[in-house]
Amino acid sequence: MAKIESELIRRWLNGWTVARSLPEAEPVGSGGDGLRSECGQPGREVEVFALRADEDPESLARLAAAVAAARQTTWLTVPTLRPGAVEAVVSAAGLELLRRSEWFMTTDLTEHPQLAPAAPYEREVRTEGPVTVVSLHALAGEVAARGAIAVVGADAVADRIETNPAHRRRGLGRAMMSALAEAAVAQGARTGLLIASEEGQRLYSSLGWHHAADVLIARGPAVPLSR
Known part of the structure; x- marks a missing residue:
């Protein structure tokens, strides 16, 4: 059966929690069903990541049931090569499926294209421990684009890549990813x-990133409508 490897999901989650200065994710469910992260964001207090949704649909059903019974808003994030089957399971549990397309993507950073920002934009790179934050500044000092990358071992997880709407279509996303890749490779x-x-999918694909799986996100418990 085609599946995304659970170890790859774990590796991404390790870097993601470091990038966001979150506590280490903890196991949830039986038999390595998933990992639970305390996000602390309004409307996203907790996030559960499914590890074995494709190989064991029952593991996903257990996680979905637990999210549905949670006392605080909890997200269920599911990397999968079988999005239709996942959607059926989370819907049966009564979770709200967030209708958006997300991809799990990977690349060899040593072969990443290197593109500098065009004038008049200037690049600022700040590294603190395993996390590097890159900012691209406009002539007046305004932050036109920003992103972060966290290095854990031989992996680097890019996160919160954003371009100010007023500065889009100027190649800043490509320059941002180039700077992040360069910084991560320098750290091993x-x-x-x-x-x-x-x-972001078209941008990353154009830079050589590969689609490894779809990512479905559901939310629970359901909030009753006010009367």
Whole structure:
């Protein structure tokens, strides 16, 4: 059966929690069903990541049931090569499926294209421990684009890649990813991992990132409508 390897998901999650200064994720469910992260964001207090959804649909059903019974808003994130089957399981548990396309993507960072930002934009790179934050500044000092990457061993997880709407279509996303890749390789990373929004998928694909799986996100418990 085609599946995304659970170890790859673990590796991404390790870097993601480091990038966001979150506590280490903890196991949830029986038999390595998933990992639980305390996000602490309004409307996203907890996030559960399914590890074995494709190889063991029952493991996903157990996680979905636990999320449905949670006392605080909890997200269930599911990397999968079988999105239709996953959607059926989470819907049966009564979870709200967030209707957006996200991809789990990987790349060899040592072969990443290197592209500098065009004038008048200037690049600022700050590294603190395993996390590097890159900012691209416009002539007046305004932050036109920003992103981060966290290095854990030979992996680097890119996170929160954003371009100010007023500065889009100027190659800043490509320059941003180039700078992040360069910084990660300098720290010993080789493999890049990220979860791409629908807006970012074309950008990352053009830079050599590969689609490894779809990512479905559901939310629970259901909030009753006010009367």
